[in-house]
Amino acid sequence: MKVGFLFNHDALHQIRHTAPVIGEIVRYPQVEAVVLTSSAEQEREVRALLGAAAAKVRFVSLKIGKVAAALDRALRFVAPFRRIATLRENLPAFAALDVLVVPETTSLLLRDRFGLDQLKYVWIPHGAGDRSVGFRAVMRGFDLVLLSGAKVRDRMLAAGLITPDNHVIVGYPKFDTIDNGPPPRLFANDRPTVLYNPHFDPLLSSWYSMGEDVVAWFAAQSDYNLVVAPHVMLAQRRVHASVEHRVVHWRRDVAERYRSLPNIHVDMGSEASVDMTYTRGADIYLGDASSQIYEWIVRPRPAIFLDASKAEWQDSPDFAHWRLGEVIGDIRELPGALDRAVREPDRFRAAQEAAFAATFSLTDQPASARAAAAIVTRFGGA
Template sequence: MPTDIAFLAIAEAHQVYHWLPAALALSRRAGVKVHVLSPSRLILDLVASYDPEGALDLIRLRRPPAQPDSLFRQPSRFLTLMLNYATVRRFPLLVTTEISSGWLRTMPGFSARMIQIKHGAGDREGGYKARHSAFDLTLVAGEKDRRRLIDRGLCTAQDCAVGGYAKFELKAARRRFFDNDRPVLLYNPHFDAELSSWPRHGPEVLAALEALEGWNVIIAPHTKLACRTAPIRTAAPHILVDMGSRHSIDMSYTMSADVYLGDVSSQIYEYLLHPRPCIFLNLDRRDWRGDEAFAHWRLGQVIEDMGALPQALDRAADLQAGFVDAQEAAMSDSIDRSPTPASERQADLILDFARNSERTAAA
């Protein structure tokens, strides 16, 4: 009998890139059958586009009443799990990147083992919630998340393992988004309403970006923010606005930018795969020093007024040498980049756990 492993794809498309490499790696292992469960045809089509051999068993779950299917808006995870409980519970091992499925633990008769691949490698405190403790095994990108989860009592040293950042294996190549050679500034605001620079300061930020000279600008909010806020509109010819596309989730922009402008998005660590200048917006003038939720703000300039942006950009290249060591150290702590691909490391950890669980059940 094959070892059955099911990946729950009930979150939005940006999370697919964090679990799909491991699913594909497992599908190449002998004696393993990998299933992907999603209520979204578009999500399953996205998965299939990376699986030309059709190695994954794609299962369309029943979809709760919701808006039209979209990569960036999915129906309630709770309702999806309720509606498909009979299907979901029959798999002995479930792997997911979201934590809503931890609710399954409360259902009578639910006995599946559960693994979470923690998506992202950011610093925001909102990335650590009580439901993380619902999982039998948690895979994290680097020692930082392992340390923080253990310190918060959400995992133990035995059920939390470093597996690397498999999304890097699906990253898009650097490309030109403009028809000129001006440097590119990427503005990437987060969705957290309390920490994001956009909800309270959007008009001010946009006006400053529109007034920039000598730069191309990509405005690519986190896709959750893009779904919650009014469309960002501008007639400025040097600005590209992306409110949700494949480019906004496959690292196209983080690979193609020359300077990163943001607040608390974990995409800063995707951008820093190759160290480059960063500028962070502290427009609410927070006392951030010493707060590990803002640890990444030590990796670049921090400005408290949009009027300071042109000067910060002018200085970015000259100041970068002073930030490189800190950027590389932060990356090493946040994302383990061992020579073995993260997808294979995650596959090893998942398969070892699955087969140990099978042996325990058979004993």
């Protein structure tokens, strides 16, 4: 059985959600593991995560033609053109597989638009957040869905996106790649460190309307450190458009005058943005719609959410994570919220612990091993 793992994205943030499964699935003698990547950076990242197990894997580099590459250079900042061209121009590589494992949904175009209907499609979501975009009708197209825990499972079942028979709860494979040692020290002082982690969604993100004021506020004070580490896709495009919300925003950069300040660190997409360096090392979370809040509550700590869209969030499942901290709608409320976070660090501990237990299934077996077993059991007869 040939099982392919596809990595076909502008950034590297999806890799840790499925790559650990490769290292486990190669233990099955009936499986030939194939890694398909659309950039040299992706292949290097996968090889680094697999270590010695990479020798048991066949790597395939997916290329696109000159015309598609030229169009990509023109369109990459506003649309995922290269991802679709990579699928369309490499159909023989996909047709040679029995099973394809992906961390996103665009790959279903291989079947729905390009005719590869004999291939079995497995989805491991890259995150366990609450945004409505994570619960769309397209998800009904997968043959097997591997989920982190009961929270996501229950919502998908209620919406008819999965069936009782086409999903398995396996946990969160990304956690298998994370150092469980002491949290990293992010600054050479003892001030509380705030992680500002805005999303790129043009409606829900605080970056476009509040981000500059957030950074300016921290620059003007000396009580806190600030790590500015948005979702890595924020920096991948200059213009962000949401078909779902019909909103478009132009991304501003962090002004140079803030980048050299000793209490501010700006990271617009390095490895540390995706390997939980900041979510492990900071003291207070400041965000909006990113699913990284669920990686944050591995160790319960204060969280503050910026309501940039004036959402009616209280009873919405799309904003369930906003119950894990204080919600503010104006930058003028930030000093008070930070003060309360320092004075009452356990204010939302019970809510965070309950949310973590519902979001992530933890057992004595690593999530990546559980996922590999689910794939082989479903499609390989083991």
